[in-house]
Amino acid sequence: MNSSAERVTVNEVGPRDGLQNQDRLLSPADRVRLINSLCAAGLPSVEVGAFVSPRAVPAMAGTDEVCKALPMGDTDFSVLIPNRRGYELACDTGCDTVNLVVAASNTLNEKNIRMSTADAMAVSREVIALAQDEGVRVQAYVATAWACPFEGVVPMSEVLRLSAELLEAGAETIVLADTIGAAAPGAVRALCEQAVADFGSERLVCHFHDTRAFGVANVYAALEAGIRRFDASIGGLGGCPFAPGASGNVATEDVVLLLGQEGFATGIDLAGLLDSVELARELTGACVGGRAYNWLKLQAEKGRLQGDRVVSA
Amino acid sequence: MNSSAERVTVNEVGPRDGLQNQDRLLSPADRVRLINSLCAAGLPSVEVGAFVSPRAVPAMAGTDEVCKALPMGDTDFSVLIPNRRGYELACDTGCDTVNLVVAASNTLNEKNIRMSTADAMAVSREVIALAQDEGVRVQAYVATAWACPFEGVVPMSEVLRLSAELLEAGAETIVLADTIGAAAPGAVRALCEQAVADFGSERLVCHFHDTRAFGVANVYAALEAGIRRFDASIGGLGGCPFAPGASGNVATEDVVLLLGQEGFATGIDLAGLLDSVELARELTGACVGGRAYNWLKLQAEKGRLQGDRVVSA
Numbered sequence: 001m002n003s004s005a006e007r008v009t010v011n012e013v014g015p016r017d018g019l020q021n022q023d024r025l026l027s028p029a030d031r032v033r034l035i036n037s038l039c040a041a042g043l044p045s046v047e048v049g050a051f052v053s054p055r056a057v058p059a060m061a062g063t064d065e066v067c068k069a070l071p072m073g074d075t076d077f078s079v080l081i082p083n084r085r086g087y088e089l090a091c092d093t094g095c096d097t098v099n100l101v102v103a104a105s106n107t108l109n110e111k112n113i114r115m116s117t118a119d120a121m122a123v124s125r126e127v128i129a130l131a132q133d134e135g136v137r138v139q140a141y142v143a144t145a146w147a148c149p150f151e152g153v154v155p156m157s158e159v160l161r162l163s164a165e166l167l168e169a170g171a172e173t174i175v176l177a178d179t180i181g182a183a184a185p186g187a188v189r190a191l192c193e194q195a196v197a198d199f200g201s202e203r204l205v206c207h208f209h210d211t212r213a214f215g216v217a218n219v220y221a222a223l224e225a226g227i228r229r230f231d232a233s234i235g236g237l238g239g240c241p242f243a244p245g246a247s248g249n250v251a252t253e254d255v256v257l258l259l260g261q262e263g264f265a266t267g268i269d270l271a272g273l274l275d276s277v278e279l280a281r282e283l284t285g286a287c288v289g290g291r292a293y294n295w296l297k298l299q300a301e302k303g304r305l306q307g308d309r310v311v312s313a
Numbered sequence: 314m315n316s317s318a319e320r321v322t323v324n325e326v327g328p329r330d331g332l333q334n335q336d337r338l339l340s341p342a343d344r345v346r347l348i349n350s351l352c353a354a355g356l357p358s359v360e361v362g363a364f365v366s367p368r369a370v371p372a373m374a375g376t377d378e379v380c381k382a383l384p385m386g387d388t389d390f391s392v393l394i395p396n397r398r399g400y401e402l403a404c405d406t407g408c409d410t411v412n413l414v415v416a417a418s419n420t421l422n423e424k425n426i427r428m429s430t431a432d433a434m435a436v437s438r439e440v441i442a443l444a445q446d447e448g449v450r451v452q453a454y455v456a457t458a459w460a461c462p463f464e465g466v467v468p469m470s471e472v473l474r475l476s477a478e479l480l481e482a483g484a485e486t487i488v489l490a491d492t493i494g495a496a497a498p499g500a501v502r503a504l505c506e507q508a509v510a511d512f513g514s515e516r517l518v519c520h521f522h523d524t525r526a527f528g529v530a531n532v533y534a535a536l537e538a539g540i541r542r543f544d545a546s547i548g549g550l551g552g553c554p555f556a557p558g559a560s561g562n563v564a565t566e567d568v569v570l571l572l573g574q575e576g577f578a579t580g581i582d583l584a585g586l587l588d589s590v591e592l593a594r595e596l597t598g599a600c601v602g603g604r605a606y607n608w609l610k611l612q613a614e615k616g617r618l619q620g621d622r623v624v625s626a
């Protein structure tokens with residue numbers, strides 16, 4: 001790793017966003033195995049589960065067990081929480097970061113959580129206030145930040161308004177999330193440029209899905225706009241609830257490869273990521289693996305993977 | 314199609330660059346079936362074969378038969394030619410455009426065609442002169458325009474020098490080709506911006522492979538730099554001779570989807586492209602299909618594909 005290279009942070013969401021969209025349900029013990037493997041590969045932060053109803057999202061049942069079995073070390077672990085009850089459950093397990101979600105589309109909030117955007121914002125503000133008192137970091141996801149499956153294109157002004165309110169309420173970072181993988185890079189760049197100008201790059205994260213093949217292109221467009229934090233999922237694990245058979249989150253190994261080649265440092269071990277892909281395959285029974293997976297395997301065989309870089313022989 | 318949208322041209326290279334890297338050899342008749350399907354989908358230009366040694370590249374044997382059986386219509390057909398002999402064979406079949414290749418890396422020229430770059434340029438100039446006399450258009454590929462498997466990073470100055478000489482000699486367009494799929498979007502943008510400034514967008518084409526997952530991102534970076542012509546391969550058909558198992562050319566359906574969503578018009582029918590992907594699957598026995606293929610299939614079932622656009626229900 002080039003020590004003078006600018007740092008970009010990759011947050012692994014495979015154990016939550018990825019597994020949540022898989023057919024096979026993994027036991028808490030198997031989810032911990034995957035998390036351990038990701039930590040070993042050097043992921044600086046990992047979303048490890050969600051405190052949601054196990055009836056609604058059976059894949060996330062036992063998130064408390066996962067939290068209790070997390071490895072010691074420098075990794076920052078976070079969990080998704082839908083509401084105050086989820087927040088309390090997360091606190092009981094000693095999580096340092098909770099992820100709140102508000103959709104930028106009123107229709108999606110109504111359908112997903114039976115609340116208007118205004119009501120969802122009120123709940124979020126309440127949870128953020130509690131968390132601030134208790135020293136828990138809150139990361140706020142603005143879901144459907146570019147497009148909603150029901151409303152179509154989401155106005156940039158609405159996304160910026162919600163982001164500003166959530167930051168003002170005390171959220172540490174905002175995740176601009178292309179929940180349905182509908183954003184194209186031009187629109188990504190436009191929103192990210194404005195958000196970086198308004199809030200500063202250190203308060204922003206981007207979250208992309210590869211549903212329409214734009215995952216890596218969107219990461220590049222966001223990078224160009226000054227974003228320096230990204231969510232990604234090992235092997236592209238995941239899918240899209242609105243598009244069966246679609247690709248999942250943008251793959252961690254593809255993003256780490258891109259960032260290295262663009263001259264950024266992630267501190268993540270590409271060879272370690274390949275091990276995690278293989279473990280994800282074994283555990284889920286799904287043929288996961290990002291677009292660059294086969295090529296990376298070949299480089300590994302040739303001894304060309306060195307930390308977050310691919311070197312010539 | 315939005316009639317006020319700026320036009321971007323997609324040149325289909327699946328029947329040449331794609332099939333050349335497949336295990337199964339297709340008969341000329343089957344290659345013509347694929348070409349017919351691509352023409353039906355509205356591809357404005359198709360590379361249909363190569364006049365190369367059938368011993369060296371068995372997949373391209375019978376390119377003369379393919380050329381004789383091409384459908385009538387507005388499609389611009391081209392063939393790859395390695396040298397004067399290839400040019401003469403192409404002329405015999407009445408092709409309107411021939412594609413010449415010179416690598417920007419001396420080592421690759423030596424290994425591939427046993428000529429130095431200087432000698433390869435001399436041959437190219439000779440063929441271009443002949444073609445100009447005979448009214449045949451020449452498109453010149455500058456291969457390994459970003460990186461060479463033997464020399465590593467290729468200097469931008471060398472690519473620009475060769476491009477200038479080939480244009481001056483009479484080539485109509487230059488294709489900046491990332492032959493081994495090694496270019497990352499930042500480098501793509503840098504070279505394309507300079508090339509557009511030097512030669513004008515109308516003289517330039519970009520050709521990307523998805524080896525490292527950067528195919529679509531590179532198309533976006535080139536678009537940002539002003540490039541308005543792209544090569545692509547149906548279903549991402551192809552591979553990389555230097556990376557077994559790697560992804561092929563950037564997929565035509567992914568590129569057409571991106572261009573539409575970025576507000577450009579291609580005049581290519583997305584539903585027709587899905588038919589071509591299925592035919593390519595049937596003929597090659599390979600599980601081709603771009604990253605967006607499953608999602609596009611779902612949109613097709615919902616009746617949301619309208620020409621080169623995806624519309625809401």
